[in-house]
Amino acid sequence: MKEVSIDELKRRFQEKIDKDIKIEPKDWMPDDYRQTLIRQISQHAHSEIVGMLPEGNWITRAPNLRRKAVLLAKVQDEAGHGLYLYSAAETLGADREETIDDLHTGKAKYSSIFNYPTLTWADMGAIGWLVDGAAIMNQVPLCRCSYGPYARAMVRVCKEESFHQRQGFEIMTTLAKGTPEQKAMAQDALNRFWWPALMMFGPNDADSKHTEQSMRWKIKRHTNDELRQQFVDVTVPQAEMIGLTVPDKDMKFNEATGHYEHGPINWDEFWEVVKGNGPCNKDRIDVRRSAKEKGEWVREAANAYAEKRARRKSA
Ligand code: 3HC
Numbered sequence: 351m352k353e354v355s356i357d358e359l360k361r362r363f364q365e366k367i368d369k370d371i372k373i374e375p376k377d378w379m380p381d382d383y384r385q386t387l388i389r390q391i392s393q394h395a396h397s398e399i400v401g402m403l404p405e406g407n408w409i410t411r412a413p414n415l416r417r418k419a420v421l422l423a424k425v426q427d428e429a430g431h432g433l434y435l436y437s438a439a440e441t442l443g444a445d446r447e448e449t450i451d452d453l454h455t456g457k458a459k460y461s462s463i464f465n466y467p468t469l470t471w472a473d474m475g476a477i478g479w480l481v482d483g484a485a486i487m488n489q490v491p492l493c494r495c496s497y498g499p500y501a502r503a504m505v506r507v508c509k510e511e512s513f514h515q516r517q518g519f520e521i522m523t524t525l526a527k528g529t530p531e532q533k534a535m536a537q538d539a540l541n542r543f544w545w546p547a548l549m550m551f552g553p554n555d556a557d558s559k560h561t562e563q564s565m566r567w568k569i570k571r572h573t574n575d576e577l578r579q580q581f582v583d584v585t586v587p588q589a590e591m592i593g594l595t596v597p598d599k600d601m602k603f604n605e606a607t608g609h610y611e612h613g614p615i616n617w618d619e620f621w622e623v624v625k626g627n628g629p630c631n632k633d634r635i636d637v638r639r640s641a642k643e644k645g646e647w648v649r650e651a652a653n654a655y656a657e658k659r660a661r662r663k664s665a
Pocket of ligand 1: 428553561
């Protein structure tokens with residue numbers, strides 16, 4: 351059979367992308383497409399798993415059984431999202447153990463937002479409302495990502511994110527309409543999580559090293575700034591509706607464009623947190639390392655059982 355050149359393979363690949371034909375695990379793909387997907391999907395998975403920690407901190411301290419049950423369900427959902435995404439990364443040839451070790455050694459990133467402490471119950475509301483709200487903005491377009499397994503994983507994830515965002519906004523609404531102390535607690539949580547939530551979308555497009563290529567490959571369907579703007583336009587009216595104030599003295603609505611214009615983001619803070627110097631970075635990774643060590647016996651038992659079943663089958 352006639353050898354097909356790499357350039358021809360790349361041309362055919364991009365033609366499929368341009369025609370919105372999904373790329374599947376067994377399809378030919380440029381190695382840098384594969385590598386950027388492994389990078390993004392594995393870091394997305396890490397974000398889900400590390401994202402369980404700030405909220406897990408409040409499961410035993412939820413104000414009532416209903417809130418505890420809802421928070422427990424949400425944290426369990428995040429674990430499932432992480433496993434879904436680790437599996438999607440494996441379809442690209444990523445090794446699960448190596449992927450998780452990359453998180454523990456600091457080689458791989460996870461979302462900056464999870465390096466902030468959760469100090470009050472209102473933070474559970476702010477995280478659901480703002481963090482999962484931002485995650486929805488970013489993950490809905492990923493349902494149309496060019497890589498099939500990632501796009502399909504996102505469909506399931508987004509259905510659950512909507513519940514996460516609604517329960518968070520309900521907590522904030524309840525507190526904002528409660529006693530003055532409860533409203534103050536909700537406002538304090540908004541003050542502490544607003545700017546880190548805007549940072550979740552990544553650096554400005556001009557400073558994003560991956561956006562241009564990821565848009566060409568239809569991994570990203572919108573840029574970081576476009577999604578951030580969508581989030582701000584939706585969330586500022588929600589805050590106003592429940593009587594809370596977004597902590598941005600420069601925030602204003604531009605009648606001509608129909609968009610809110612927010613003040614400058616502290617990108618020094620963002621990059622410090624991404625580099626590992628946030629309030630909780632060390633604690634989060636220590637907990638994940640400890641979980642892996644304590645879970646060693648479970649993996650050993652599961653492997654022993656799998657090997658015994660395999661031996662029985664081949665006997
Ligand atoms: N936190 C940590 N690192 C970040 C970041 C953030 N908020 N935003 C960007 N970065 C990193 C990027 O990973 C990249 O570093 P790398 O090359 O070492 O990976 C660098 O900063 C440059 O940023 P780019 O914008 O060029 O990188 P991307 O094109 O990958 O865009 C992204 C960043 C928008 C986060 C994109 O990776 C993405 O859409 N990922 C999938 C969604 C995701 O991971 N969301 C995180 C939250 S998940 C969540 O909240 C779950 C909820 O249920 C709790």
